[in-house]
Each structure stands twice: as C-alpha cells, then as structure tokens.
Amino acid sequence: GAGVSQTPSNKVTEKGKYVELRCDPISGHTALYWYRQSLGQGPEFLIYFQGTGAADDSGLPNDRFFAVRPEGSVSTLKIQRTERGDSAVYLCASSPDRANTEAFFGQGTRLTVV
C-alpha cells in the first residue's frame, strides 16, 4: 500500500498476556518510529529505528516493552505481561530519513487491556 499500515487496528487482551503490534512502513523509508497516545494526550515517543537498529529507545517505559525491525522494513512492538495502564493507541510513523522530513503516520492500533 501507499501509506503506513498497522495491524491489528484493535486489540483487546487480558491483563498479564503478551501482545505484538505490527507496523508496515512506506516502502523505502529508512526511519521508523513508535509512539503511544493515551486518551486526551498527545503522542509520546517510544522508540526510533534507523534501518534495522534501534537508534533511540529512550521512550520505552520499562523492560516489558521491546521492538524489533529485523530486515529494516516491518517492525513489531512487543509488550509482555500487559497491564491495564498499557491501554492506549500505539502509533507507528515512517520517514525517508531521520531529520526534518515529514513523518507519515499509520492509523494506529488501539490496545485495550482488561
């Protein structure tokens, strides 16, 4: 597709379970970002990939959160032992490079932990 694709669009999981959220960036974009948006808040940075490597993971809240981008394209955000406080919309964005070019956002995955 032409845009950033995120799957699933909605995910409901039980507290304590493991979840994976997928992001398909725009073809050829080397930079990929994950953000988390809680209700009524602006998006908060989680992690940034340049190619296959995590260039900045300073926004990951704790070691239950992990993300990979093994081939420099698709990325997966993994959350272990989910907690109710993890409920939010998880946004993925990609851009041609890291600097000042526009970041294109996907529609997000709404995660609800019950």
Place this chain on the structure above:
Amino acid sequence: AQSVTQLDSQVPVFEEAPVELRCNYSSSVSVYLFWYVQYPNQGLQLLLKYLSGSTLVKGINGFEAEFNKSQTSFHLRKPSVHISDTAEYFCAVNSNTGKLIFGQGTTLQVKP
C-alpha cells in the same frame, strides 16, 4: 530537554470565523516545528512545518503558522474555518534527532 505547550485544550468557534491555536515550545537548541491534525478515528496528518527561512509558513486546507523565535511560539491560524476543520490539532518539535515531542493537543470545535 524540549517541551511543547498548547495553551488551549478546547477552542470552540463558529463556522467562517477566524481561529488561532496557540503553541509555545522550550528548547536549548534549534528546532524544527510542526502542526499535525487528527480527525476522529484517523491517524495524524501533517498540516505544515517550519524548518528554516520565512517565518510565515503556509500549509494545507488554508492553515498557516508563524514562527516567533523571541517568543518561542508557533501559533496556527486560519482566517475562515469550516465544519470539516473540527478535529484535534497537535503542535510538535523535532531537534533533528528524529523524534517528535508533541503538545497535549487542542480540540477545535467548529459550530454551524
């Protein structure tokens, strides 16, 4: 550290009236500034960006913003709003590290 403050959480306005959404930022280094719009149940879409050069930036849908370095502001304006402009608007900064720092958002409510 960088931060962004959007001074109004909600802005109600009548259709065809002008609107200004306020944004102030804090940074010890040069920044790039952005405004994004989020329509209900949709992803973020870039309205406009300031990288360098002219401090008055024009974007899509008739929006414009002015970068004021002395006041560390980047307010968004539109001379005449439409019902379809009803959405959440986010101001953001990027210091060339790649990541965006967003404000809390301003809900623009356009009334008929």
